Amino acid sequence: MELDVITTIEELERERPAWDNLLEKNQNNNPFIEFDWIYSWWKIFGEDYELFVIIAKIEGETKAYFPFMKKKGLFVERIHFIGYGQANYMDIISGTWNKGQVIEYVIQKLLDSKKSRIFHLHGMLQSEETYACFIKSIEASTDIFYQSSVVAPFVNITEIDIEQYCHSRQKKHGVDRKEKRLKELGTVSIQPLQSKFYEQMFALHAKRWREKNDTSGFSKGKTKEFFNxxxxxxxxTFQTKIDALFLDGQLIALLYGFQCRNRYLFYLPAHDDDFGMYSPGRILFKEKIKECASSEISIFDMSIGYEPYKMDWNNGMDYVSTVIFPTNNMTARIFFLFLTSKDRLIAFLKKNRSLVHFKRNTLGKLKAFMLNNKVKGLIMGAVHTMQAKISDLFFNDEYILYRYDFPTDSGYIDLKWRKATVHDVEKLAIMQKKNKKDLIHRLFRKQRCYVVVIDNKIIHSFWLSAAEITIGDLGYRETLNKYEAFIYDLSWTEEQLINVSFLVKDFKTIYLTVNKKNTKCIDLCKKQGLFVEKRIKKRTFFSVRKLKA
Structure with a gap:
């Protein structure tokens, strides 16, 4: 057996026909080892590495490619599969000839080297022959190596009745109910993402990860350039598939993946957290599985990771291994101990979902807050926290609950009122000084909003709840009866009250609350003939609370 080593991209390009031919014969369905994927990766990330692709030949005929690259350090060389950091799976490119014999010969030759080298090979699927051959060859050649694994869930579409399969799963987490509510909010469409929306795709992902403390660099620098x-x-040989969910033309969720022959590989999701309560990502995920079932796809691969939503959908499980071993060199072995200790710690942390959640979300929000608000924000945050603590100790406030029974003739004044849509939320958030996500959540809870828009600016608005009366400051809630509604966040004018009675005429009675300190609004309520239904008081003295209605 002869071994050749490719060290330049020009040499690698000349191997494309033979490389593609081996994969075609095997009907490869791993997109990460297709020549176009590897070539694209090297063009963008290759400047940080050296090519070290090994070709195994017998009597001049190519039997296998080992797609390695190396990175020289101060004391050791590190050998990785090409694509390290972005490729979730890797393998050698070989024909049907004795793979085990080829791997054994190459491993032995590599370990015979006197150089200080660490082989850090991530991405071998344990279901593939390559993994078993590598482990057997390493065990026979060295007494020191390490391996770890991470789950790779998938759906074997050939084994399911797709309608029954989706029906039982979409009820979990209320996905069917949330999808219905999303469609009530506006026009929902699912379609392949056109290139004109690519920048929106990266912006959506960046927004999703802005307040997370983790390693997803999809929307940054070279990684963004690569995936674009x-x-x-x-x-x-493989196709990039980007599926998008739009709400009234606004991109709110996407799936980025690859299709390689009979396998669809889901690589990365993103959704707008402002619409998170609707679970747009889960809705899109379900639709993508159904689409794959209606095509020639037999494996819906969810790629690596312990994410709970993957475990909701999979009916099969594979494992992806990372194998680390050094050459027979003292320096390499010392570095091996350091590297494997680090990998063990990372593997342990990733299996603990509560720790992952704390690191990614809690610490991420704290980091984003400190970066965005800096000194002034920290001071204001401390002041607000102190005020909240004092309020918990000493609090005394009162609201008046007014009832308004509609007259037969409301005397409606035409101010061009209309029911607010999702497109109004951004402007409403600015006008009412509210959080956009909180306003979308109101719509999710089927609360209505009415607005008057002049010159593209909202000048009047109010919200309506047919479920309950809520006074957030007091922590007060009261369930409403049929034909009753609660009005809140109302622009206080006489015309407003007259228009409210016209716009919500499907109710017989409305309620609204006014803080006892707001004498102007109290006078207006009296003038319009609103009845005082009750007074709601809250007193707190040294954290002992008393709520009276």
């Missing part, structure tokens, strides 16, 4: 390039590739 892949999105526009015209490879015949």
């Amino acid at each position: 390039q892949l999105a526009q590739n015209d490879s015949k």
